[in-house]
Amino acid sequence: MTGLLAGVRVVELGGLGPAAWTCTFLSDMGAEVLRIDRPDRTDLDFTENWMRGRARLEVDLKEPASRDRVKELVRRADILIDPFRPGVTERLGLGPEDVMADNNRLIYGRLTGWGQGGPYAKTAGHDGNFIATAGILATLGPADRPPIAPLYYAGDWASGTMPLLVGLLAALYERERSGRGQVVDAAMVDGAAMMLMQVLALRDRGVWTDARQANQLDGAPWFNHTYRTLGDRYMAVVAIEPKFRRLVRETLGLTEQIALDEPDRWAVDRERVAEVFASRTQDEWEKVFAGVDACVSPVRELSDLESEPHLLARGVYQRIDGKLHPAPTPRFSRTPSSIHPPLDSADLVGRWLATRRDHR
Secondary structure, eight states: OOSTTTTOEEEEEOOOTHHHHHHHHHHHTTOEEEEEEOTTOOSOOTTSGGGTTOEEEEOOTTSHHHHHHHHHHHHTOSEEEEOSOTTHHHHTTOSHHHHHTSBTTOEEEEEESSOSSSTTTTSOOOHHHHHHHHTSGGGSSOTTSOOOOOTTIIIIIIIIIHHHHHHHHHHHHHHHHHOOOOEEEEEHHHHHHHHTHHHHHHHHTTOOOSSTTOSTTTTOSTTEEEEEOBTSOEEEEEOOSHHHHHHHHHHHTOTTTSOSSOGGGHHHHHHHHHHHHTTSBHHHHHHHHTTOOSOEEEOOOGGGTTTOHHHHHHTOEEEETTEEEEOOSSOOSSSOOOOOOOOOHHHHHHHHHHSOOOBO
């Protein structure tokens, strides 16, 4: 393995979504990831892009001998990822106290929806539940309809994967000074709360209302909205600053017809802008705004990704063995990340067990 985290060993207890995506980031950056899964698992395609770059070992953690085998591997690891509800790994004898007693350099990453404590801690939930409780979901969607769930982007990804990943990397950095590992406790409800920081600040200043689609940043003004074009495609206008709004008005030929920013006129002005955008195709509007620094972009469909000029130039997507992969991010100048092929579990386990790491 090559990359920034070459030499870092990760044991991933098999979960779904945000914990698994965290391990994909670690793998792309060069870490060796060994995923532990139950033998009868049939709900996942382990060749999919979000499971890339790791080895997979089938283990029944309910069997004492199997747990002991995993403990031996954890003794030689740098990171353990626990994606289960509170108390599950403790019952299996794989909780922090169990495994860190034999490896005091271990970084124990826990990812849950509700956190390790609180009245909902052991309650079932999915990403929509966590962002609903934290206040995120109430801010999303049009004014005249119920809140709209943003797929898994806000909950699993932004509120789960990103905080856990940052926490693990920070703990690895701190370990270089202290020589000791620690538990990283990431909860999606906590991560969702972090995403509300700017909205809460605006609300405290009295410039944000609790109504949806009634604020400058939630699609209410004409200059921060998405418009249908001829041919049923869309253009995104995100001209937040006045200088960009002026360019948009000028390019659309609406300088005298719409206000620069008058909230009482937002709805009327959106209708006027919508009428203009509906008069041409997306391709035509893309040509009109080419070279105009006005924060106006075509809304790409998933079928456009491999032909979109900017994405193509940067290699943002890569097709490997017939499957479309997002390229690793971020990009490093000296130790580039890469999409690694699947690791051979027998080889990886053999190498780990042959390496003595006495961390006690």
